[in-house]
Amino acid sequence: MTRQKRRKIIRARRTATGIALVAAISFIAGMTDAIGLTMSGDFVSFMTGNTTRAALSLQSGDYTHAATLFAAIFAFVAGNAGGIVIAHRSYRRIFNVLCAVGALLGLAALLQQTDMSIIQFCIVVFAMGMINAAVEHIEGLPIGLTYVTGALSRFGRGIGRFMLGERKIDWTIQIVPWLGMITGAVCGAIVARSYPTVALAAVSAAVFAVAAATGFMPRSLRRRYNQNVTIRRVN
Template identity: 55%
Template sequence: MTRERRRRIIRKRRTGLGIVLVAAISFLAGMTDAAGLLIAGSFVSFMSGNTTRAAVALADGKPAYAGILLGALLMFVAGNALGIIIAHNAARRAFRVLAGVTVLLAFAAVITDPDLATLQFYAIVLAMGLVNAAVEHIEGLPIGLTYVTGALSRFGKGIGSWIVGAPRPDWSLQIVPWLGMVSGGICGAFLERALGAGVLWLVCALSAALAILTFFIPPRLQRRLAHRAPLQAAKMRPTKPGL
């Protein structure tokens, strides 16, 4: 076996692992999103929707509701930031992030007091922001876990590029997060109708199961799922003029 062929096989295996992980985590996100929407009445990962609803609420003279939605935006941003902090220099970044998501979902699940509904809502939103740090790319291809609008946009652009004869590498992978989200959303909706807020415990259990499974993924492979800044800056450093 030549070295080049071996590299192709290894890359194919890494890509396959990344696809499976993205599909599983997107399923979790879709399940949580649907359950959270039905429980809280607002989106827990679709921040574009919450932005529009906050604007409409302000126009309708409902500043309190608009404030809750704007607070959700801040929590989602905070969750993304927290995910990067948690995963920073972690050997098993996906495991660490999913463990954090599990803790937040468990915290949301134990909240049963209606007076603490906003706190429960924010805990789920924070978890959905956090989960995005689990996987950031597959072999250099950017992947979104909860914001599938971007994935669908890249998928559409990939179709256009393919039609004009300039296909982008692995553009078809962009449909994976959407498939995971929609299948998880259907499952979460049906379970919420049957179990009510108790569905959060199932979502929490799924998150814990994924965290345990990712623990056994070699750290080297988990680190490759993280975003790496380009090294162009280092290459472009000015050199000292010759003497």
């Protein structure tokens, strides 16, 4: 086997593994978003929608709801930041990020029977922000896990370039997050309606299951799906 052929096989395996991870995590994100929307009436990963709803609440004078949505937006941003810190200070990046997300969703599930709905909501939003740090790219192509507007935009632009004669098809993987999210959202809606008291616990268990599955990933792949962080120290 030539070196070039070997590299193609290795790259194909990396891509396939990355696509499987993105599909699984997007499925979880869609499931969580459907459950969160059913329970709270607001989005737990769609911050564009929450921003618009916050503006409408301000306009109508519903300042409590607006404050809740702004708190959710802050929690989402903080979750993304926290996920990056965990990912880049961990030997098993994906595993540790997913375990942290699973633990947060488990905590939110425990708060379901208490009078802490806003705190529970923000914890779930924080977890959805954090999960984005699990996989940031596949072979250099940016991937969104909890929001699919960007993925659909990149997919549409890829179709446009293909129509103009460009024959690269790597943009087709951008449809994976959307497929994962829509199937996850359908499952989440069913679980939320049929088993509302254990819905978040079910998602938490799913996250831990995916985290356990990443333990079988070859060591060489564990850092392939995250951007490198360059830390400059000023003396």
